[in-house]
Amino acid sequence: METKISEIRKEYTRGKLTQCTINDNPFEQFEEWLNDAIAHNADEPTAMIVATVSAEGHPSTRTVLLKGVENNKFIFFTNYESRKGKQLADNPYISLSFVWHKLERQVHIEGKAEKCLDQVSDTYFSSRPYKSKIGARISPQSRVISSRMEIMRAFVKEVCKLAGHEIRRPDNWGGFAVTPTRFEFWQGRESRLHDRIQYIIQEDGSWKQERLAP
C-alpha cells in the first residue's frame, strides 16, 4: 500500500526541557546534548546543516561535520573556494542546525564565521586519512566537472606525484570557526507543544535565556 506523505506523523514523547533544568551556559548544554546523541548511537551525531547567504541575499544549505568546539567556537572544515566558502567570504553570517531524530531534539546556532588559523587547519588536516587528504587536494569543490572519470584521474595523478612525499594541506582548504550569538534548544513534545529555549548573547557577554512558543 502506498504511504501518503501527509499521513506520516509521530508523537514526540522522549523528553522535556525546562528553564529550571537547562544549563545556564549554552555551550555546556550543547555538549550535554551532543554527548547524549553519541551515547544513544544517533546516526552521524556531529552532522550539522550549515546555512550561508550569498552577497545577493540568497540562502543555501548543506551538511558538514562538526570537528570540535574550541574556545567557544564551532569548528568545521571545507574548501574555501566552494560555494559555502565563497559565500562566507562575502557574508560571514551563518547558521548551524543539528537534528538528533532519535532523541527528538534539535539545536540551532546563529553567529559569525571566520577562517581558522593555518596552524589549526594544518593540525586537523594531518590527522585525516591519506585518501581524504588527496581528495581535498584535487577536488575543486562545488565546480562543474565533466565526469566522475575527471576526478578519479586527478586523484590517481596526485597519488603518483606525491608518492613518498608528505601530503600537505592545500591553501584553499581549511577550517571555519563559528562564534555563536544565538542558540535554540528544541525538544519535541506531545501534541506538537514542543519545548523551545533560546539564548541570546548580551552586550556584556552574558546569555539571556527565554522560552519560545512552539
Ligand SMILES: Cc1cc2nc3c(=O)[nH]c(=O)nc-3n(C[C@H](O)[C@H](O)[C@H](O)COP(=O)(O)O)c2cc1C
Ligand atoms: C553527513 C555529511 C557530512 C559532510 N561533511 C562535510 C564536511 O565536513 N565538509 C565539507 O566540505 N563537506 C561535507 N559534506 C558535503 C557537503 O554537504 C557539500 O556537498 C559540500 O561541502 C559542498 O557544498 P557547497 O557546494 O554548498 O559549498 C558532507 C555531507 C554529508 C551528507
